[in-house]
Structures are given as structure tokens and as C-alpha cells.
Amino acid sequence: MTGQPSPGEFDLIAWFRERTEVRGRTMLGIGDDCAILRASPAELLITTDMLMDGRHFRLDRDEPGDIGYKALAVNLSDIAAMAGVPIAAVVAVALPRDRAVEVARGIHAGMIALAERFEVDLVGGDTNAWDGPLVISVTVLGEATPRGPVRRSGARPGDAILLTGPLGGSLLGRHLRPEPRVAEALVLHHKAPLHALIDISDGLASDLGHILEESGGLGAVLDADSIPIHPDALTMSRQDGRPAIDHALHDGEDFELCVVLAPGDADRLVQSPPLSAAVHRVGTITATPGLWLLGEDGVSSPVAARGFDHLRPGPG
Numbered sequence: 001m002t003g004q005p006s007p008g009e010f011d012l013i014a015w016f017r018e019r020t021e022v023r024g025r026t027m028l029g030i031g032d033d034c035a036i037l038r039a040s041p042a043e044l045l046i047t048t049d050m051l052m053d054g055r056h057f058r059l060d061r062d063e064p065g066d067i068g069y070k071a072l073a074v075n076l077s078d079i080a081a082m083a084g085v086p087i088a089a090v091v092a093v094a095l096p097r098d099r100a101v102e103v104a105r106g107i108h109a110g111m112i113a114l115a116e117r118f119e120v121d122l123v124g125g126d127t128n129a130w131d132g133p134l135v136i137s138v139t140v141l142g143e144a145t146p147r148g149p150v151r152r153s154g155a156r157p158g159d160a161i162l163l164t165g166p167l168g169g170s171l172l173g174r175h176l177r178p179e180p181r182v183a184e185a186l187v188l189h190h191k192a193p194l195h196a197l198i199d200i201s202d203g204l205a206s207d208l209g210h211i212l213e214e215s216g217g218l219g220a221v222l223d224a225d226s227i228p229i230h231p232d233a234l235t236m237s238r239q240d241g242r243p244a245i246d247h248a249l250h251d252g253e254d255f256e257l258c259v260v261l262a263p264g265d266a267d268r269l270v271q272s273p274p275l276s277a278a279v280h281r282v283g284t285i286t287a288t289p290g291l292w293l294l295g296e297d298g299v300s301s302p303v304a305a306r307g308f309d310h311l312r313p314g315p316g
């Protein structure tokens, strides 16, 4: 912590330390100037994500446990999106002074339950308090499997596009408790070489757009009928009158994976999905740039990539 330690900071760190077991790769966790992890020859994956009160959650409405869960989950989702194995996490918090200890403990409880379920060690962090709003930043380290990490850049014309689950309407509440698709990515990548992979944080259209762009300016056709629509998207559609498919294409924070692979491999995975990794085939990569939605009437219409962008004005 920078500057004078806030009262109780060290008690709080001692409290975290007592509740944080380490195993595996970790030789030293919370308590020293750095954590010590045993290095492995595999490619090391590193990702970080910051959540801010008023932007990604609202502390006056959301539970600290949910906020802690989400802060780690979004990082685990990024490791999943490389088909990696998460290993360790560090967490930095700027706590609102008036609720510092209560909020910190709640965050830790939500986070540690998820960390244990994914066998990720919480190996360190930084604890600050101030008169500003809650900010929480988590960094996760992971490693690639022998098949290597899966980038956004490997899609090829003719490849199939799969989704690991239904999309849309996550803002009704489930955005706080996303299920990181770590095991799903690993089993799929083990069964077939994945060409490109991304987790859907900004909306399918926008995130698939990243794959198309990074893969050299390709396009895609999505089949409207085969896109799995979450019940929350139907509820939101009834509330706001926008078609549910719009929510499925453009709502963010689903954290399902968008998987691109050879069409033969896709057929095989769809026909006999590996245990616990249901996949839906939703479209095809094309050499011609642009994103198209094929309707049930057989007519294609262009899809605008209008997912959430933090640097652009607008709601969110």
C-alpha cells in the first residue's frame, strides 16, 4: 500500500492470509513482498481486468461477494479464451473508507470460493482505502496446454463458428455471476485443434468481429435460427420491445465462448459433445469481409458491430 497504512489494513491482510490456502505451483503466497511461483516450460498467460463502482457494478445495490466473484471470473474467462489453465491471481482494491473492512471481507469471500473451485491460488494483492468509490483490479496467471494457446487470429474461410451457451439479457442479473468456460475450452481444444477463440464480453457481433479482423479481414454468416437465445433475452425483449435476437447479438457480459474451428471437427463436436461442453453451431467464416445474419426466410441482412465500447459515449 502506498502512503500511511489505513487503520486495520494489516489486520485485514492477516485475515485474508488465514483464509487463503495455496498449493501446486505456489511456493509462497500472501505475506511477503512478492509471491513465489515455480515456473514451468509452458507458455505463460497473463491477463488483467479492472471493475469500477458505477460502471461495472453498483455497490449500493450489488453484494460485495458478487463483485469479488465477478472480478475474478472475468479474468478466468480470459484465460479460458486462450484455452489455458488458470494458476494464480493477485487482487488490488481501492476500498471506500466508510465500508472498507466489510466490503473487503465480502469481496474476498466471493472471490475465494471461485478460486478454490478453479484451483487458482490467491497469491497476493494490494489493499488501499480512500474517499472515492470501490475499484477492484484482478490479474490472473495461467499456462497453455501442450496444444498451445488459442489466439483470435487463426480463423480461416469455411471454418465453423460454435457457441458454448445461450446469449442475451445478462444485465438482468446474471452478469454478476458468469461461469468461466475454462473446462469447456480445455476439453474442446483437446478434442480438436481450435483455430480461434474469444470470450463474449462485449456482445457476439462485436467479439466475433475481433476474430474476423485479427484473422486478416474475414467475414461471417450467422444463422439466426441456430443462435441459442437466453431466457433473459426474451424477458428483456418483452420489456424493451427490441427483438430477442438483437439482445443475443449485441448484449455484453455473457462470457460464453465463441469458438472457430474446421467444419468437420465442428460437426463431430456437435454430434457427440464432450461431457459438460454443450456446443451450438451458429455460423460460418467467409473470405468476404462483413458480418451477416441469415434469417429464417433465407434472406441475409448485415449486422452492425455495436457492442459496448468504454471509450465511446453511450449507455453502460
Ligand code: ADP
Pocket: 001, 013, 016, 029, 030, 031, 032, 033, 034, 035, 091, 092, 093, 122, 123, 124, 125, 126, 127
Ligand atoms: P508491500 O508494502 O510490500 O507491497 P503490502 O503491505 O501491500 O506489502 O502487502 C502485504 C502482503 O499482503 C503481500 O504479500 C501482498 O501481496 C498481500 N496483500 C495485500 N493486499 C491483499 C489483498 N487485497 N488480497 C490478497 N493479498 C493481499
Ligand code: MG
Pocket: 032, 033
Ligand atoms: Mg514490500
